[in-house]
Amino acid sequence: MYTFTTIHQLQADLLTKNVSCRQLVEEAITAIETKKHLNAFLEVFNESAMTQAKLVDEKIGSKTAGKLAGVIIGLKDNICYKGHKVSASSKILEGFESLYSSTVVERLLAEDAIIIGRLNCDEFAMGSSNENSAYGKVLNPLNENTVPGGSSGGSAVAVAANLCHVALGSDTGGSIRQPASFTGTVGLKPTYGRISRWGLIAYASSFDQIGPITKTVDDAALLLEIMAGADEYDTTASRKEVGKYVDTLPEKKLYKIAYLKECVEANGLDPEVKAKTLEALDKLTKNGHAVTGVDFPYLDFLVPTYYVLTTAEASSNLSRYDGVHFGYRSPNATDLESTYKKTRSEGFGKEVKRRIMLGTFVLSAGYYDAYYGKAQKVRNKIRKKTRDILSQYDFIVTPSTPGTAFEFGKNSADPIKMYLEDIFTVQANIVGCPAISVPNGLHSNGLPIGLQIMGRDFEEVDLLNIAKQI
């Protein structure tokens, strides 16, 4: 059994023939089978993965393999891969097969990565516990009575439980960072527009970003370098030059770091999480960085702003699932209107329906200005305030989440309580800036704690640099 540490080490081991891609795939398939009860994988792409493994083995033999040769990658079930099923963990896309590959999948395959399968998540990436999947909950391997976080729960678990080397998630309000925090992995949400969204099933278009969940910051850097960059299929993807995330790590650089006082003093913040956060800040100070507490008066507005805007976009993005053109169609439909009503009533889960209704409401005539319009204005204020801070400081540090992984069902009855899980993570999506969650020690309950660092737009080089020092 090969023990994966980093992609860099794996490349060396493949070249010295310590291991082959075929062996890696076989072992991954066995591991997934053994840990089936975690319910991380919705489907294993046995055939295409093995075909790719053989091909990459040949390339390694002829020394023509790419930078991700033999890296076993799991895809969150909202990222399209040509000829493979993709369902966003929803019944409404049951059996749907993508006719094309997302840009990220194309770029990973071009570097000889091996896509091993699709990973469970909250339905349409809506959730913070992975309890909203139409295909069952995902267990946290560190404590199977607790949630793995969401919505990219399957992705975080697959990496934490060694079912694949790295995984892709998507992050709309913390969906990469929160599960990374809950599973002791590294989760990176790049700057909005850094990675093409072509082939990512949309939840909220102006918030969504694809990003990696990995064991190390170095692996996250490499994946980002390969996936980032302009894309003719996504006009919201930036044309800014992609940084050298891998090679420039780090010369010793001293940073100015801000932490948000309101976050550290927030009600409901677990005292141990607070303590660990302050410890991490102390360590940074000792390393020579300047750490300062700053005011952020908008903390209480983050979650409401996020939910008004994301649900508005979601209500429109999810209109295409109507039973007419593809995916699930209710067998009880008799005409066009009942096709819509029955298909969508039966095909969507409770949380998705809740958000569609909320989003439809905030965009409705007579309510638009009071909700959507106002939330846009608040978004701009939050953006400005955050950028002001980031113009004086290199980073903003917060805990990734208020607490550690919680027990199943704990927040299910109270959506507001569940939504507050995202209180520290939504800011980066509202603003668009990059953010990373890195492991920051263990709680006395044995579960990992995460530290979140936000950086300036498109300055992932520095973000990854500081993340390595935690």
Added chain:
Amino acid sequence: MSVYDKYKAVIGLECHIQLLTKTKMYSDDVAEYGAIPNTNVSVITLGHPGTLPKVNKRAVEFAVKLGIALHSTIREENQFARKNYFYADLPKGYQITQDKTPICTGGYVDIKLKDGTEKRINLTRIHMEEDAGKSMHDIDPFESLIDLNRAGTPLLEIVTEPDFTTSEEAYSYLTEVKKLVRYLDICDGNMEEGSLRCDANISVMLKDAKEYGKKVEVKNMNSFRNVQRAIDFEVKRQIDLIETEELIAGETRSFDATNGSTFSLRSKENANDYRYFPEPDLQPILVKQNYIDSIKAIMPELPSDLFKKFTKEFGLSEYDAYNLTDLKGLALYFNELVEHTKNYKAAANWMMGSIKSYLNENAIAIEKFKVIPKTISDLIALIDEGKISNAAATQKLFPELMLNPNESPLSIAQRLDILQSNDTGALQELVNQALAKYPEKITEYKSGKVNLLGLFVGEVMKLGKGKADPKMANQLVKEALEK
């Protein structure tokens, strides 16, 4: 005074023009009419999960062209918006359009009415959007079928102010719009095929009233004539309702071409709430002044400019100028023709006469006409120089030219032996022969029957086998008779 004269109609039009771009508004799919159903449909057109739109630059260029031609203000930062509604031929569940930031605002179209009066119709806005697919309910007895080839085709919507008061004005406006979009080469203007579509917002009010009446929207008029019929019907219907003290419902009605009436489709209360919001999948498009200037530089001459030129510079009648500018191809041909001849009136007559008849009879467009303008100018020169009679030119030379479009008119005239002989000696001989044939008629002429002149000239022409110059023959006969 009729009861209808107490009222005036207030009408605004919304026209959709389908753009002649090669590809669709937000994808690279081919945009063409008449392809096999559901063949020009990529994952973007199908609205598959994870797909994203990208703006067709050509469609933006067309919008700018139209904006320039219609004197609109062109917006620099153009945001797109989603219009949300469910329909089977709308795969994404929303249409990507423009809401608060249309690419063009303001502008106007000058129209001319039958009585010669002119009127300016002001525009509210022009915006870019995509078309929906087509639902077909009459092909299969049990199922509705959907063709998504048209889904995503680029459209411009032109919205007018409520400036129309009669159906004739609406008709005239549509004629102008059609003419203009054809000149700009941005739309073929074919209302029957749906590449130009028009909805009308109609209300009526007492002439001295301050407030507008209840507005009714009428859809599904598939020809200019039907727009006119629908407006006439609707105005009368609304006045009749007011006169019988019934309420006019604010609603959307459909025109029924079979009996010229309108019927209710849905009330405004049941109208969709489209929940417009900015399209997050598209960056705003920036239309900079230097870009607008570069479009201005390649704009073709517009019908109104040509009309002015033809009447003012060339001295043509308004009637001739109007007809010549009606179709871009004719106008351009004429424009080239007058580079070779200064006989503008003759050039216009040839265009509107023989050439247009030939095109009509053979059902071909001027663009397919094989004779180059220079040749027509040569033909005009032959007549002007008296080398050929007008009659011979139209009846003999022109038909022969149609068969041999590359032959010079002079060569054809020689071949047909219809060049006029200006040799007075030869002509005098013919005159003598003609006079000798009818000695008694000479006496009658001399005793006052002057209209016998035509008989002698006709005889000369006959003897000359058409080559004789009628003017000169006329003169010589007259001289001989009055000797």
